[in-house]
Amino acid sequence: MPLYPFLVVASILLALGLFVVVTRRHLIAILIGIELILCSASLNLVAFNQLLHGNSTSILEGHAFMVLIILLTSARVSVALSLCFLVFRNFNSADAQHIMTLKG
């Protein structure tokens, strides 16, 4: 199985994630777009590990970094969704354009 189709799929996921982040105004939808981008990054890390250390069975740094990304993403999702919940409680809306308190 060749490697480059995985990189193409990662590019498509990255473009879809960016599209979601740019076009959506709902906070949870924006977070879902960022999740798509992180899925693309995870796939890239594992694929590039094969690209760089394909024949070596002792170097799995891409996989290790992917596990770190998973940990970081889990924490980020928890914190960001709790912030969304807090915004929803205070502003009574989850629309990003309604949150203008810091604009002055």
Added chain:
Amino acid sequence: MTPSIITFCLLTLFVIGSGLIVAFTKNILHSVFGLLGVAISMTGYFLLLSAPWTALIFILIYTALTFVVFLFVILLTRRKEIIATLSISHIGYGLVLSGLLIVFMSLSLLQLPGVTEIRVVAPEMPLLNLGKSMVSPHFIVIELFSLTLVILFVGLVTLIRREVK
């Protein structure tokens, strides 16, 4: 057509379909289910890339946790708030940015030396080597991440906790 290529094609159809659901559906709940489809397809990709333990970690920790947390937050919001329309004025920007990104990534991919000849190779002991890669050179980074996670969760509890008088 080998079985791995057929599996890859099916997974790609599924992941693009799920990604389009995430991008264009109005209901946030459907978007979360689309994200779940993408995550399950990613697990299949990791298995195809000969990374079974990474796939296991991905589906057990990332997919399950993310899905459950998203569902909880959606359950806690009002029913009318789960409808999220696309911002019509930003669709053009989104299409242009995504198109530029795909063109840039395709050009970068074509410039990688010998990228079309590289094949996926199965490692012999992925779990042991993954543990060695995580612990030996990145031990301090992992410890710092753990500390950061603890601080984040304490802050999270402080933020969410209601004032009880």
